[in-house]
Amino acid sequence: MKITKLLHTRMRVSDMEQTITFYTGVLGLEVLERKTSPRGSQLAFLKVPNSEELIELTCFPPSGPVIVQEDLVHLAFQVESLDETVASLNAKGVKVTDGPITTSSGSRFIFIDAPDGYEVELIERPAAITIV
Secondary structure (H helix, E strand, O other): OOOOOOOEEEEEOOOHHHHHHHHHHHOOOEEEEEEEOOOOOEEEEEEOOOOOOEEEEEEOHHHOOOOOOOOOOEEEEEOOOHHHHHHHHHHOOOOEEEEEEEOOOOOEEEEEEOHHHOEEEEEEOOOOOOOO
């Protein structure tokens, strides 16, 4: 067997509309497809800029409440400017829950909360240094 690429990651959510509004309105992701599975689950596939992998959201209330274990699952996205990102989040009423933190490599990151308690990490990486 040889794996050739990651296609998508599935996240179960309790409110599809609220979650789609968060990922499209706050983070700028795009909904590529919405459908209902044969067993009745609502599905939505989200496109991340500059990435082939998709995020699949699924909502199936008969499965019971969504419980996200703390520090187990999060999504991480690279941003151009962390300062501009924080300003945009503040303007949208989204609270930064941790950070900004600067790593030894010069990357800076923050965390915010998505619906259902999922964490989202937003990372600014330093520009590559060109040696002449």
